[in-house]
Amino acid sequence: MSKFIIGTNRNQLPLFATSIDDAIAxxxxxxxxxxxxxxxxxxxxxxxxxxxxxxxxxxxxxxxxxxxxxxxxxxxxxxxxxxxxxxxxxxxxxxxxxxxxxxxxxxxxxxxNPKAIARVFRATVKMAAHFELIGGTLVAGDSTKLRAQNSKKNNFNPAKIERHIAYIDARLQEYNAALAKEDGDSENNKIITKKIQKHTNQKQKYIEYQNTIDTTGVTQISTSDPDSRQIMTRNNISEVAYTVQTVVDAQHNIPIDFKVTNENDSKAMGGMLRRSKTILGHNNFTAIYDKGYHTGSEFKYANMLGIDVLVAIPGVAAHAPDLAFDVEHFKYNKDNDSYTCPANEILTTNGNWYNKTNGKSITKMKHYKTAGCLSCVFFSQCTKNKKGRLIERSQYADLIYENKIRMENNYEIYRKRQAIVEHPYGVIKRQWGFYYIMTKKTIKHASADVGLIFTAYNLRRIFNLIxxxxxxxxxxxxxxxxxxxxxxxxxxxxxxxxxxxxxxxxxxxxxxx
Incomplete structure (x- = not known):
């Protein structure tokens, strides 16, 4: 008798034939x-x-x-x-x-089939709703970056193109100087001529990239995956990637919507809220987002949809010399449209709206100031502007203030955001290893890949819960x-x-x- 477990003979015929269906439990x-x-x-x-x-x-x-x-x-x-x-x-x-x-x-x-795959994902959401796995009262939105099939070396912006052209011009100058010293028929002359031709072709390629940027308005060119962009991912580390926006229901951490983009978060909230309202069939829910989504125009869109949002408030962009004179300590008086500063001076406006450009977006602003600024004993603590303190008030200021009040009254709800929305990312990127986009060439192809990822994730949740x-x-x-x-x-x-x-x-x- 053998002291080891012995397998069956591969050449032995089974006594009873079985179907392949019997092999699957x-x-x-x-x-x-x-x-x-x-x-x-x-x-x-x-x-x-x-x-x-x-x-x-x-x-x-x-x-x-x-x-x-x-x-x-x-x-x-x-x-x-x-x-x-x-x-x-x-x-x-x-x-x-x-x-x-x-x-x-x-x-x-x-x-x-990117659109069809997105509808399959919708079918998983519908099935989850049938089994009451979606609460529909609290959702969290956020984005994650999935690396594209495009290296940083093959991604170009105007500054990078300019550096490449400057480098090539310096090399061409050196090669032309060397060529002038060589005899016309020498072997070294032929080598230098080939290098000059190679660098000239490279320069022409970069000039064409720059022309594309100038004529189309794109900010970057990615040669392997044209729709991908170099994006900050974490701790000042950038990757050529896509941004995947998601909305996740709080009850069982089930994503109800996703969208693949190549832009940042600042203008994403409104569109995702509109789609969430359609998916859930009502607007009686609260949506929570981090400070990257704190944009006035998006608050206006949320207000138009009738959806309550809790968006984290970003820190002050610029501080006063003394923090006690930061803009948050200036009290707004709605009745007479003025501000009262910490020194009890009244800042008024002429009522005119001024356009303030931030990237592609334009926000209307009112300016508030006071003649008492120049004689104020706190002048040096309040501002470095020789003309006195200037306060800007956005056209969306009322909606931004309402969000601040909601955050103060519902901070414990906001604290759930990470636990809700980061759960799918943890499974998809850490457990499954899907931290990059599998497809190439266009954002539509990337959407198909992401659609299958979230379809699989939702099915896994449903299989585990039902x-x-x-x-x-x-x-x-x-x-x-x-x-x-x-x-x-x-x-x-x-x-x-x-x-x-x-x-x-x-x-x-x-x-x-």
């Missing part, structure tokens, strides 16, 4: 993935069902969607990895029914409904075969069912 979550995708009428989601009839048949979008959801849930995003797993992973062999799509087919499906048997019953019910509708249109199609105007609608439905 009934509680394996891959069965939930299969049911989830089957419960969706993908033609309504915008997936492409129009394929040429001659040539090799196409893969059904449902099969490729199942493949991607399984891959993302198991930390596999590469199309080549997924292709390989289709032929050796018994779970995928079961899920794909033995199909092994080419990696180009897999990659193109993700790249070509009893599997209950979830299976729900998904089977939806699947039967979809099949019933399809059967109806099959019968309708057969009935209307001789009525072209009616038949075209049933045919359109069936080709996407």
């Amino acid at each position: 009934q509680d394996n979550e891959i069965r939930l993935i299969d049911l989830f995708v089957d419960s969706l009428k993908l033609s309504d989601f915008g997936f492409n069902f129009e394929f040429v009839e001659n040539g090799r048949p196409a893969y059904h979008p449902s099969d490729l969607l199942k493949l991607f959801i399984y891959g993302y849930l198991n930390r596999m995003r590469s199309s080549r990895t997924l292709e390989k797993e289709c032929s050796r992973n018994i779970e995928l062999i079961w899920l794909m029914k033995g199909l092994v799509p080419d990696h180009n087919t897999i990659s193109n499906f993700r790249k070509d 009893d599997q048997n209950l979830l299976k019953q729900y998904l089977k019910m939806l699947t039967l409904f979809v099949l019933a509708i399809r059967s109806f249109f099959k019968a309708f199609y057969a009935y209307t075969i001789s009525y072209p105007k009616l038949n075209i609608y049933s045919k359109k439905y069936l080709t996407g069912a």
Whole structure:
């Protein structure tokens, strides 16, 4: 008798043949993935069902969607990895029914369906709402940076282009001076001429980059992934990346919305609130954001939507020589539109609005000042301006003040922000390792990748929170409904075969069912 456990003989035939379905446990979550995708009428989601009839048949979008959801849930995003797993992973062999799509087919499906994938994500939100996993009373918004497939070396802004051109001009000057000392037919002359040509071509490339920036208004050029931008990520560290805005419901940390951008947070809150209102179906919720979203125009948008926001208040941009004379200590008098300073002087306005530009945005400001400033004993403590203290009041000042009051009265609610919104980022970036964008070329392709990430995250939350048997019953019910509708249109199609105007609608439905 051997003292080791011995495996079975690979060449031995089993006594009882079993199907591949028997190899997959009934509680394996891959069965939930299969049911989830089957419960969706993908033609309504915008997936492409129009394929040429001659040539090799196409893969059904449902099969490729199942493949991607399984891959993302198991930390596999590469199309080549997924292709390989289709032929050796018994779970995928079961899920794909033995199909092994080419990696180009897999990659193109993700790249070509960003809007449809976003609707699949919406389906996960809808399913979470059905099981009352979304409270809809408190949400938190924030962004995370996902690194793009573009190195810093291949990202250019005007200052960087200018440095490259200056370097090339210096080298060209050196090479031309060296060339003047060489004989016309020497070997060294040919080497220098080649270097001059190489640097001249490089200079022309940078000039073209600068012309693109001047004519299109873009601030940066990324050569590998054109829509990506060099963005500050943390502690003055920058990466060429995309910004992913998300809104997360507080009840179970489930994202209800996402949007991929290449801009900072300052103008993002309003649009995300509008979409959240549509998704939740009401505006009776509170949204909490950090200080990066503290922008007057966004408060105006939130007020127009009727949504209460709690946005952290940033520190004072510029301090007075004595902190006791910072602008926060100037009391505004709404009745007569004036300010009272800490020295009890009254600062008044002429009522005119002045435009203040900050990047691309323009904010209207009123100016407040007093003639008593120049004779005030606290002058040197209050300001360094020789003409006296000037207070600016934004057109959004009332809304900013209302947010300040809400923050003071609801700070304990605001403190929940990180625990709510950072939870998905921790899972996605730290546990799953999805800290970069898998796709290249455009922001639409990046959106498809992010859409699959958040679809997988929401499904993981639902699978963990809902009893599997209950979830299976729900998904089977939806699947039967979809099949019933399809059967109806099959019968309708057969009935209307001789009525072209009616038949075209049933045919359109069936080709996407």
